[in-house]
Structure formats: structure tokens, C-alpha cells
Amino acid sequence: MKTTLLATLVASSALLSACTSTSVSEPSAMISNKDKAVAVLNSIETGDTKAISYINSSNYTQHNLAVGDGLAGFGEVLHALPKGSAKVKVVRAFEDGNYVFTQTDYNFFGPKVGFDVFRFDNGQIVEHWDNLIAKADKPNPSGHTQLDGALTVTDLDKTAENKALVSEFFNTVLVKGDYQKMPQFFDGDHYIQHNPAIGDGLSGLGKAIDEMAQHGIKMTFTKVHKVLGEGNFVLVISEGTFAGKATSYYDLFRVDNGKIAEHWDVMETILPKSEWKNTNGKFGNL
Structure with a gap:
């Protein structure tokens, strides 16, 4: 075949x-x-x-x-x-x-x-x-997998509003590093996390960040390339570094009542140019 x-x-x-x-x-x-x-x-x-x-x-x-x-x-x-x-x-x-x-x-x-x-x-x-x-071969600390969770697309009339919310969160908190403003984008600690290494809530995210710092691992976001959305789901494509390596980030968020309620992601180390099989770039034309 x-x-x-x-x-x-x-x-x-x-x-x-x-x-x-x-x-x-x-x-x-x-x-x-x-x-x-x-x-x-x-x-x-x-x-x-x-x-x-x-x-x-x-x-x-x-x-x-x-x-x-x-x-x-x-x-x-x-x-x-x-x-x-x-x-x-x-x-x-x-x-x-x-x-x-x-x-x-x-x-x-x-x-x-x-x-x-x-x-x-x-x-x-x-x-x-x-x-x-x-x-991942097992669920994260809160029992969630990389793929389970909400499936239904709702709030089609709020697509632009939800994209703007997630864009503001990403650029303000993750790119600029203004973590003090993080709580305004969430409904307290009610936040479902699907990253295989992180537990639910802002408390789970904070714990993961602390543990990475203890091991000398730094995660940076330097540029948002594209924000796409349909209704209550928004995807952000960005780049930065993880543990010193150039990294491509794809983050999918579900928004509920104007707050970020759920998150899935995929991090991929960007191949060095010597290994590229095309010359279009990881983020070209986005």
C-alpha cells in the first residue's frame, strides 16, 4: 500500500x-x-x-x-x-x-x-x-493524559474575544515575564492541565516552575508567530528555548466565561539547520 x-x-x-x-x-x-x-x-x-x-x-x-x-x-x-x-x-x-x-x-x-x-x-x-x-506512558500528576478533556466547540460568537484573551496572556505573562498578572487570566485555581509533567491549577504550574528552577532548567518564550481559534478553543504557536535548546511551542487553550480553563501543549526541539530537509523554516509564513 x-x-x-x-x-x-x-x-x-x-x-x-x-x-x-x-x-x-x-x-x-x-x-x-x-x-x-x-x-x-x-x-x-x-x-x-x-x-x-x-x-x-x-x-x-x-x-x-x-x-x-x-x-x-x-x-x-x-x-x-x-x-x-x-x-x-x-x-x-x-x-x-x-x-x-x-x-x-x-x-x-x-x-x-x-x-x-x-x-x-x-x-x-x-x-x-x-x-x-x-x-507519555502515564497520566500527569492530576491524572490527565495529553489528549483527554473537553471536545465540544462552543461560543462561536466569542472566537475573536477568546483569541484576544489568550494572546494577551501569552504576550504579557510568558513572553514579557510579568507573572504577577497571571491570576487575572484564570478562575482561581480551577485550571485543567494536560502537560504530562504538570498538575492542575496555577498551584501545579507554580510547582513545576519551581522544580525546573531547582534543576537549572529555564523555559523562555521569545515570539508568538500565530494565534488561531474556533469558539472556546485557541491555539498559540510560538518559539523560545527550553533547557538552552531552540524550541517550538504549540499551546491549545480552552476558554470558559472569559477565563483560561484548560490547556494542552506540544514542545518540540527545533532541528539544527544542518539536518533540515527543506528550507522553508519551522515558522515560515505564519
């Missing part, structure tokens, strides 16, 4: 490169961008070649630095997967304008948790960013 899919990816490139917004079939055009993104992710496991038509073969920019650019790069990764090893379960999917962002339970060269961001143009995927981390 992998060889067939790779061959289809490469062979169909010339045909799909001629696709425009008017050439996409009507049934495909009726499928939401969110569903298209989920179909592409599921194809990693199923080998469904129909999902290929949702990717613009002549204009597909890849920002996973371990993957070659374009449709061919995607195909090479699929070809390298051990037979029958790939498993994909999209847990959450959201749409914000031309962007779709997902949170997925993977077996992809080993068990992983990942966030993927896709940019669409004329109904086709033209750009992809992601962050991946090894899946």
Missing part, C-alpha cells in the same frame, strides 16, 4: 498541478476544509489516495523540517514508515478562516501526540506546519 501510495503521489503530481478552484470536483468542493485536513491525516494510516486531491501538488509548502518539500516529500515519509505501523486518530479539529488545526494521537515512527496546521487556498492544502512529541 505504501509503495502504491507513493507512486500515486508522484504520478498524480503533473495531473493535479493543473487543478484550480474551478477544476475541483463539485463533491470535493462541498467537503469542508476541516474534513479535508482530517482525511489527509487519516490517509497516513489508510492509504486512501482520494485525499491526495485535497493537496495542491504544484504549490505545497512543508514546514516540518524533517520532511522534504512538496507532495513528493510527503510521499517519501509515507514510504519510509514500517508496513502496518501507522495509526492516526484525530482527536480535535478546528477551523479558522483559511486555516485548519488539529490535535492527533499518532503512531508515526513510534507513539506520538501532534498538532498540525494546514493553510488552504481555493479549497486545496497549500501549506503545512506541525509539532510532535513522544506520547
Whole structure:
């Protein structure tokens, strides 16, 4: 199946490169961008070649630095997967304008948790960013996993308001380091945490920060690249350092009644340039 899919990816490139917004079939055009993104992710496991038509073969920019650019790069990764090893379960999917962002339970060269961001143009995927981390083998100190928790999207009329709230929190507290203002963004200690090493509440976060300091581990956030949201869920993509290494942060927040109520994240060390398989950059075009 992998060889067939790779061959289809490469062979169909010339045909799909001629696709425009008017050439996409009507049934495909009726499928939401969110569903298209989920179909592409599921194809990693199923080998469904129909999902290929949702990717613009002549204009597909890849920002996973371990993957070659374009449709061919995607195909090479699929070809390298051990037979029958790939498993994909999209847990959450959201749409914000031309962007779709997902949170997925993977077996992809080993068990992983990942966030993927896709940019669409004329109904086709033209750009992809992601962050991946090894899946923890046990729940965090409060009994939560990296993927459980709230699923339902609500408050669609408050998307802009919730994005502004989370942006202010991120820039004020995490980037500028004004931790004294942190409590104003939360409902006391009522805060559900899904980071595998941190317990619930501001008290759990404070304990984790203290423990890192005791071990000489410093976490910094230097720049927010993108804030995406749908209703009560907001994703922040940023960069900084963790333990002295350049790090990409993807943080997903659930907002409830104007306060941050729940948090999931994926931290990924950024590959050195000598190991990049494309030149698009981890945060390019965000």
C-alpha cells in the first residue's frame, strides 16, 4: 500500500498541478476544509489516495523540517514508515478562516501526540506546519493524559474575544515575564492541565516552575508567530528555548466565561539547520 501510495503521489503530481478552484470536483468542493485536513491525516494510516486531491501538488509548502518539500516529500515519509505501523486518530479539529488545526494521537515512527496546521487556498492544502512529541506512558500528576478533556466547540460568537484573551496572556505573562498578572487570566485555581509533567491549577504550574528552577532548567518564550481559534478553543504557536535548546511551542487553550480553563501543549526541539530537509523554516509564513 505504501509503495502504491507513493507512486500515486508522484504520478498524480503533473495531473493535479493543473487543478484550480474551478477544476475541483463539485463533491470535493462541498467537503469542508476541516474534513479535508482530517482525511489527509487519516490517509497516513489508510492509504486512501482520494485525499491526495485535497493537496495542491504544484504549490505545497512543508514546514516540518524533517520532511522534504512538496507532495513528493510527503510521499517519501509515507514510504519510509514500517508496513502496518501507522495509526492516526484525530482527536480535535478546528477551523479558522483559511486555516485548519488539529490535535492527533499518532503512531508515526513510534507513539506520538501532534498538532498540525494546514493553510488552504481555493479549497486545496497549500501549506503545512506541525509539532510532535513522544506520547507519555502515564497520566500527569492530576491524572490527565495529553489528549483527554473537553471536545465540544462552543461560543462561536466569542472566537475573536477568546483569541484576544489568550494572546494577551501569552504576550504579557510568558513572553514579557510579568507573572504577577497571571491570576487575572484564570478562575482561581480551577485550571485543567494536560502537560504530562504538570498538575492542575496555577498551584501545579507554580510547582513545576519551581522544580525546573531547582534543576537549572529555564523555559523562555521569545515570539508568538500565530494565534488561531474556533469558539472556546485557541491555539498559540510560538518559539523560545527550553533547557538552552531552540524550541517550538504549540499551546491549545480552552476558554470558559472569559477565563483560561484548560490547556494542552506540544514542545518540540527545533532541528539544527544542518539536518533540515527543506528550507522553508519551522515558522515560515505564519
